[in-house]
Amino acid sequence: MSVTPKESGSKIVFVTVGTTQFDELITQVLHPNTLEILEDEGFCTMIVQIGRGVEPPIPISRRIQISCYHFKENISFDMEAASLIISHAGAGSCLEALSVAKPLIVVVNQKLMGNHQLELAEKLHSEGHVFMCYPETLKTTIVDFRSTKLHKFPRNNPLAFSAYLEKLMGFQK
Helix, strand or coil: CCCCCCCCCCEEEEEECCCCCCHHHHHHHCCHHHHHHHHHCCEEEEEEECCCCCCCCCCCCCCCEEEEECCCCCCHHHHHHCCEEEEECCHHHHHHHHHCCCCEEEECCCCCCCCHHHHHHHHHHHCCCCEEECHHHHHHHHHHHCCCCCCCCCCCCCCHHHHHHHHHCCCCC
16 A cells, blocks of 8 residues: 655655565664654655565654555556655666656665676666665665765666666676
Protein backbone atom coordinates (compact mmCIF):
# COMPACT_ATOMS: atom_id res chain seq x y z
CA MET A 1 0.00 0.00 0.00
CA SER A 2 1.33 3.44 -0.90
CA VAL A 3 1.03 6.39 1.37
CA THR A 4 0.00 9.78 0.12
CA PRO A 5 1.63 12.56 2.14
CA LYS A 6 -0.71 14.30 4.53
CA GLU A 7 0.26 17.72 3.25
CA SER A 8 1.50 19.04 -0.06
CA GLY A 9 5.26 19.54 -0.18
CA SER A 10 5.90 16.80 2.38
CA LYS A 11 9.26 15.08 2.19
CA ILE A 12 9.00 11.41 1.30
CA VAL A 13 11.72 8.77 1.39
CA PHE A 14 11.11 5.74 -0.79
CA VAL A 15 13.06 2.54 -0.12
CA THR A 16 13.18 -0.32 -2.63
CA VAL A 17 14.84 -3.72 -2.82
CA GLY A 18 13.28 -4.58 -6.20
CA THR A 19 12.31 -8.22 -6.56
CA THR A 20 15.02 -9.44 -4.20
CA GLN A 21 15.26 -10.07 -0.48
CA PHE A 22 17.52 -7.59 1.30
CA ASP A 23 16.41 -7.68 4.93
CA GLU A 24 19.63 -5.98 6.11
CA LEU A 25 18.69 -2.82 4.18
CA ILE A 26 15.12 -2.89 5.52
CA THR A 27 16.38 -3.36 9.09
CA GLN A 28 18.72 -0.39 8.73
CA VAL A 29 16.15 2.03 7.25
CA LEU A 30 13.70 1.16 10.02
CA HIS A 31 16.32 1.48 12.78
CA PRO A 32 15.38 4.20 15.32
CA ASN A 33 18.65 6.09 14.67
CA THR A 34 18.00 6.16 10.91
CA LEU A 35 14.45 7.35 11.49
CA GLU A 36 15.72 10.09 13.80
CA ILE A 37 18.19 11.29 11.14
CA LEU A 38 15.43 11.34 8.52
CA GLU A 39 13.07 13.13 10.92
CA ASP A 40 15.75 15.76 11.54
CA GLU A 41 15.96 16.21 7.75
CA GLY A 42 12.22 16.92 7.62
CA PHE A 43 10.98 13.63 6.18
CA CYS A 44 7.41 12.81 7.21
CA THR A 45 6.63 9.76 5.07
CA MET A 46 8.57 6.56 4.42
CA ILE A 47 7.37 4.04 1.85
CA VAL A 48 9.26 0.74 1.96
CA GLN A 49 9.06 -1.85 -0.83
CA ILE A 50 10.39 -5.06 0.75
CA GLY A 51 10.31 -7.44 -2.23
CA ARG A 52 10.70 -11.06 -1.15
CA GLY A 53 11.80 -9.99 2.33
CA VAL A 54 10.28 -10.79 5.67
CA GLU A 55 7.49 -8.45 6.76
CA PRO A 56 9.27 -6.15 9.24
CA PRO A 57 7.79 -4.79 12.43
CA ILE A 58 6.93 -1.15 11.81
CA PRO A 59 8.55 0.98 14.49
CA ILE A 60 6.72 3.82 16.14
CA SER A 61 8.08 7.09 14.84
CA ARG A 62 7.41 10.51 16.25
CA ARG A 63 7.12 12.25 12.91
CA ILE A 64 7.42 9.73 10.06
CA GLN A 65 4.43 7.80 8.76
CA ILE A 66 5.75 4.40 7.60
CA SER A 67 4.17 1.88 5.24
CA CYS A 68 5.50 -1.31 3.65
CA TYR A 69 4.51 -3.53 0.77
CA HIS A 70 6.08 -6.50 -0.99
CA PHE A 71 5.28 -5.84 -4.66
CA LYS A 72 3.06 -3.81 -6.90
CA GLU A 73 2.82 -3.63 -10.67
CA ASN A 74 4.43 -0.24 -10.91
CA ILE A 75 6.53 1.67 -8.37
CA SER A 76 6.95 4.73 -10.60
CA PHE A 77 4.44 6.77 -8.57
CA ASP A 78 6.37 6.08 -5.36
CA MET A 79 9.66 7.07 -7.00
CA GLU A 80 8.24 10.22 -8.56
CA ALA A 81 6.67 11.29 -5.26
CA ALA A 82 9.90 10.75 -3.31
CA SER A 83 12.30 13.48 -2.21
CA LEU A 84 14.95 10.79 -1.62
CA ILE A 85 15.23 7.22 -2.91
CA ILE A 86 17.20 4.56 -1.05
CA SER A 87 17.64 1.51 -3.25
CA HIS A 88 19.47 -1.76 -3.50
CA ALA A 89 22.09 -1.70 -6.25
CA GLY A 90 20.16 -3.72 -8.81
CA ALA A 91 20.46 -2.37 -12.34
CA GLY A 92 16.69 -2.16 -12.89
CA SER A 93 16.04 -0.25 -9.68
CA CYS A 94 18.97 2.10 -10.31
CA LEU A 95 17.79 2.78 -13.87
CA GLU A 96 14.26 3.54 -12.76
CA ALA A 97 15.41 5.80 -9.91
CA LEU A 98 17.89 7.66 -12.13
CA SER A 99 15.20 8.16 -14.78
CA VAL A 100 13.05 10.17 -12.34
CA ALA A 101 16.05 12.35 -11.44
CA LYS A 102 15.67 12.06 -7.66
CA PRO A 103 18.51 11.99 -5.14
CA LEU A 104 19.56 8.37 -4.85
CA ILE A 105 21.44 6.41 -2.20
CA VAL A 106 22.42 2.96 -3.49
CA VAL A 107 22.99 0.26 -0.86
CA VAL A 108 25.14 -2.71 -1.88
CA ASN A 109 24.23 -6.21 -0.74
CA GLN A 110 27.58 -7.77 0.12
CA LYS A 111 26.06 -11.25 0.41
CA LEU A 112 25.59 -11.60 -3.34
CA MET A 113 27.99 -13.87 -5.18
CA GLY A 114 29.90 -12.32 -8.10
CA ASN A 115 28.66 -8.95 -6.96
CA HIS A 116 27.96 -7.00 -10.15
CA GLN A 117 25.91 -4.64 -7.99
CA LEU A 118 29.09 -3.44 -6.31
CA GLU A 119 30.68 -2.63 -9.68
CA LEU A 120 27.62 -0.74 -10.85
CA ALA A 121 27.25 1.18 -7.57
CA GLU A 122 30.94 2.11 -7.48
CA LYS A 123 30.84 3.40 -11.06
CA LEU A 124 27.65 5.44 -10.56
CA HIS A 125 29.10 6.81 -7.31
CA SER A 126 32.47 7.70 -8.85
CA GLU A 127 30.69 9.64 -11.60
CA GLY A 128 28.62 11.53 -9.02
CA HIS A 129 25.20 10.15 -9.98
CA VAL A 130 24.49 8.36 -6.68
CA PHE A 131 25.75 8.00 -3.15
CA MET A 132 26.87 4.43 -2.46
CA CYS A 133 27.01 2.62 0.86
CA TYR A 134 26.48 -0.69 2.65
CA PRO A 135 23.69 -1.44 5.14
CA GLU A 136 25.97 -0.79 8.12
CA THR A 137 27.05 2.62 6.75
CA LEU A 138 23.59 3.84 5.69
CA LYS A 139 23.12 6.18 8.67
CA THR A 140 26.41 8.01 8.12
CA THR A 141 25.74 8.13 4.38
CA ILE A 142 22.40 9.86 4.94
CA VAL A 143 24.18 12.43 7.12
CA ASP A 144 26.96 12.93 4.51
CA PHE A 145 24.39 13.09 1.74
CA ARG A 146 22.85 16.28 3.13
CA SER A 147 25.29 18.72 1.59
CA THR A 148 26.14 16.87 -1.61
CA LYS A 149 24.97 17.71 -5.09
CA LEU A 150 24.63 14.80 -7.50
CA HIS A 151 25.12 14.96 -11.26
CA LYS A 152 22.01 14.15 -13.27
CA PHE A 153 22.21 10.93 -15.22
CA PRO A 154 21.92 11.64 -18.99
CA ARG A 155 18.27 11.45 -20.05
CA ASN A 156 18.46 12.46 -23.70
CA ASN A 157 19.31 8.95 -24.93
CA PRO A 158 16.83 6.26 -23.87
CA LEU A 159 19.49 3.60 -24.46
CA ALA A 160 22.20 5.39 -22.46
CA PHE A 161 21.84 3.29 -19.33
CA SER A 162 21.85 -0.05 -21.15
CA ALA A 163 24.91 1.01 -23.18
CA TYR A 164 26.56 2.24 -19.99
CA LEU A 165 25.79 -1.05 -18.25
CA GLU A 166 27.05 -3.12 -21.20
CA LYS A 167 30.31 -1.16 -21.23
CA LEU A 168 30.70 -1.49 -17.47
CA MET A 169 30.16 -5.24 -17.63
CA GLY A 170 32.69 -5.62 -20.47
CA PHE A 171 30.23 -6.55 -23.22
CA GLN A 172 31.17 -3.47 -25.21
CA LYS A 173 34.47 -1.72 -25.86
